[in-house]
Amino acid sequence: MGTLSGDMSGGLVPENCQGTVTAVQANFYHVQLQAGAGHLLCTRRARLKKIGQRVMVGDQVIVEEVDFQDRRGAIAQVLSRRTVLDRPPVANADQLLLVFALAEPSLDPWQLSRFLIKAESTGLPLLLGLNKQDLLSKKEQQTWAERLQQWGYRAVFFSVLQDAGIAALEASLKDKITVVAGPSGVGKSSLINRLIPQVELRVGEVSGKLQRGRHTTRHVELFPLPQGGLLADSPGFNQPDWSVLPQDLGGYFPEIRAQLKQENCQFKDCLHLQEPNCAVGRDWERYEIYEKFLEEAIAYREIQQQQRDEEDHLKVKITAAGKQIHEPKLATKKYRRTSRRERHQNLKDLYEKQSLDELYGNDDG
Ligand code: GDP
Ligand code: ZN
Numbered sequence: 001m002g003t004l005s006g007d008m009s010g011g012l013v014p015e016n017c018q019g020t021v022t023a024v025q026a027n028f029y030h031v032q033l034q035a036g037a038g039h040l041l042c043t044r045r046a047r048l049k050k051i052g053q054r055v056m057v058g059d060q061v062i063v064e065e066v067d068f069q070d071r072r073g074a075i076a077q078v079l080s081r082r083t084v085l086d087r088p089p090v091a092n093a094d095q096l097l098l099v100f101a102l103a104e105p106s107l108d109p110w111q112l113s114r115f116l117i118k119a120e121s122t123g124l125p126l127l128l129g130l131n132k133q134d135l136l137s138k139k140e141q142q143t144w145a146e147r148l149q150q151w152g153y154r155a156v157f158f159s160v161l162q163d164a165g166i167a168a169l170e171a172s173l174k175d176k177i178t179v180v181a182g183p184s185g186v187g188k189s190s191l192i193n194r195l196i197p198q199v200e201l202r203v204g205e206v207s208g209k210l211q212r213g214r215h216t217t218r219h220v221e222l223f224p225l226p227q228g229g230l231l232a233d234s235p236g237f238n239q240p241d242w243s244v245l246p247q248d249l250g251g252y253f254p255e256i257r258a259q260l261k262q263e264n265c266q267f268k269d270c271l272h273l274q275e276p277n278c279a280v281g282r283d284w285e286r287y288e289i290y291e292k293f294l295e296e297a298i299a300y301r302e303i304q305q306q307q308r309d310e311e312d313h314l315k316v317k318i319t320a321a322g323k324q325i326h327e328p329k330l331a332t333k334k335y336r337r338t339s340r341r342e343r344h345q346n347l348k349d350l351y352e353k354q355s356l357d358e359l360y361g362n363d364d365g
Contacts, residue, residue, distance in 0.1 A: 120252035152254025
């Protein structure tokens with residue numbers, strides 16, 4: 001509706017302010033102003049809405065019509081983003097802090113690897129923090145440190161309970177936008193409460209049988225760290241999915257990256273499954289994890305392909321009542337047979353015939 005012209009708003013505001021969006025709630029944006037000038041609750045100028053400019057948590061914005069008394073303003077411009085995370089939606093994140101516990105719940109290489117792959121796929125620098133140091137002996141911790149080093153990671157060990165190793169973490173977080181991720185129950189809320197005492201996130205109990213913490217869903221929000229920097233808890237990051245492309249997966253394993261630095265594979269699209277003249281050996285701990293994840297990534301893609309196929313084979317019919325219904329264009333039976341063969345054909349391209357038979361049984365026909 002009738003907004004002020006640029007000139008008039010320019011006249012109302014002595015200077016424009018720049019700040020960082022720390023939370024988004026419906027049509028309101030919390031903006032932390034630069035140089036400790038406090039917080040504003042902002043709307044978005046109609047012009048931004050018109051051009052479809054999204055405002056994300058982490059965005060650097062120019063605020064106009066600032067009313068310092070009521071702490072209100074209007075976002076007039078979103079500055080270009082250095083990085084964009086999808087899930088959780090955060091702009092300009094500098095790094096990910098992946099938090100796991102050394103025990104309770106016990107550290108599982110498979111689950112840890114799933115999160116590591118997801119983290120690697122964002123392209124953001126990664127910090128790996130291992131909490132509950134108090135539950136393992138020095139020797140057990142050393143074993144983990146060496147094991148992770150072989151994977152290609154250097155972890156920060158700490159304990160929120162004993163307030164140990166926190167200073168090292170704080171140093172790595174200073175003046176950066178960090179997104180915290182990790183499964184529930186590992187102590188993320190406890191850590192954030194320790195780093196930013198005024199936040200007071202709920203700390204869930206690790207439930208006895210499942211060894212899994214309580215799930216709580218929240219909006220993404222950036223919390224200012226006392227020493228400078230911002231921290232986002234990321235509910236959306238808790239369940240890694242397999243949207244990773246099979247041919248990209250190898251790039252998310254430091255072990256594979258290191259081997260490819262020495263030598264290239266013969267085929268550019270090599271999946272490192274013993275193809276001729278593959279530069280990647282099998283003699284490393286997580287090779288079996290790589291194999292399994294690759295299988296999952298391929299299966300995931302096939303399901304997506306199958307869904308697309310099914311949609312292609314449906315036609316939309318509008319009923320007399322105005323409802324949309326979907327009807328198959330082809331006889332369902334015939335379609336199913338084709339789709340299964342296609343599915344297998346995809347895999348055949350990727351695996352030797354022998355391993356395919358092992359996986360799915362020889363059910364051609
Ligand atoms: P979140 O689900 O990752 O946010 O984990 P919480 O912060 O809710 O913590 C889960 C459980 O782990 C709680 O019972 C905490 O008290 C406990 N916990 C957190 N940090 C530590 C630690 O350093 N050592 C031990 N032994 N327990 C901890
Ligand atoms: Zn290869």
